[in-house]
């Protein structure tokens with residue numbers, strides 16, 4: 001049978017494809033900008049016939065139809081490895097559940113521990129060799145397909161073809177059903193960086209060097225830093241970053257990024273997923289300079305550490321006076337997830353000349369009232385994303401401090417020095433009560 005005959009044999013409508021789903025099944029739905037759309041709609045159409053169908057995904061950028069038709073989770077249980085704004089609101093309403101993880105472990109978790117009854121994965125059209133590309137969602141997608149009893153692909157001509165290092169595609173022989181769709185790629189602009197984000201980024205920029213190998217996390221500040229790097233005179237930077245971000249297009253197009261000083265994947269921009277605007281999708285499509293790898297390669301701390309001068313830059317939500325970093329929850333409210341923060345903090349420490357930066361604005365407003373994000377203890381119920389022993393640089397708009405090797409009283413002093421001035425006196429009192437303040441500390 002030729003490849004095109006095999007394609008036609010496996011081609012069905014979304015409604016026909018979702019007939020394979022049974023009550024109690026575990027379904028994987030793709031992830032990020034590559035969650036299935038046509039199959040989601042068709043599955044939602046079967047809500048009344050199904051019970052206890054469990055869905056896994058990452059970071060929804062569209063409201064899933066299965067949740068829209070079943071907001072009380074009577075038929076579908078929507079589970080998520082990393083929350084977006086949509087997911088956290090669903091979670092607040094009791095319509096989504098969180099799956100804790102370290103991102104680099106996820107492919108292994110699938111291979112070792114998880115059942116996948118049906119994998120539903122958006123892909124590019126088939127190439128002349130019978131391969132479908134996973135687009136910007138290499139992540140844990142191949143591991144999902146390996147474990148799946150049934151693989152259904154949702155072929156979309158708008159999906160960028162992201163050239164890869166490994167596990168970026170699947171062959172038609174490994175696929176059970178194919179459906180066709182033509183939804184447009186979601187546009188997720190980063191927005192203009194705020195002045196405060198530029199200020200925070202301005203403390204990090206001078207610590208980067210020619211040849212630094214950069215990871216940027218999600219959020220406004222890393223985006224501001226990426227734009228500043230693009231306008232700097234840094235040379236021969238490398239990119240080895242979990243997420244390919246909009247500002248990385250600026251960094252590459254400015255000529256700052258050559259990858260020439262990398263020890264592994266020399267000259268390549270390495271990432272595991274990405275989303276942004278059409279500019280980013282056009283940049284990644286068929287781009288020989290970029291290599292998408294699965295996350296158990298990109299985020300493996302021992303792979304990260306093989307490049308020199310790794311600089312890992314991530315956002316957080318709160319820090320306590322001993323240096324415990326909460327980046328994924330505010331008290332008991334799940335905001336996002338651990339993602340790759342731990343992986344890159346650990347990997348960058350083991351890189352020769354590596355540096356890890358955690359950044360946040362020193363305060364946030366709630367109900368019109370200003371609150372400090374530097375607190376004596378993490379808000380009760382809060383999740384520690386990065387262990388205090390792992391944290392190196394902490395940055396706010398008031399400065400940058402290095403916590404590595406510092407005793408608790410030194411940490412309290414350093415962190416209070418970058419807190420909002422309105423909260424410093426109160427924080428000192430709290431530190432005294434906690435027994436982490438010395439009479440010699442600077443007030």
Ligand SMILES: CC(=O)SCCNC(=O)CCNC(=O)[C@H](O)C(C)(C)COP(=O)(O)OP(=O)(O)OC[C@H]1O[C@@H](n2cnc3c(N)ncnc32)[C@H](O)[C@@H]1OP(=O)(O)O
Nearest residue numbers: 217218219220243314315316317327330336338339340341
């Ligand atoms: C893709 C990569 O990032 S690569 C690897 C790194 N991965 C990680 O670092 C994972 C953990 N980090 C993260 O998830 C993010 O960086 C965050 C959540 C810390 C910051 O992301 P941003 O997009 O800048 O967050 P943003 O300021 O929009 O806030 C997100 C939500 O948290 C809430 N929030 C933020 N800070 C606080 C706070 N101190 N207290 C209470 N709520 C807060 C906001 O209100 C918002 O909720 P809402 O949408 O319901 O209004």
Ligand SMILES: CCCC(=O)O
Nearest residue numbers: 058082338339340341
């Ligand atoms: C799924 C991972 C996203 C992140 O690291 O923030």
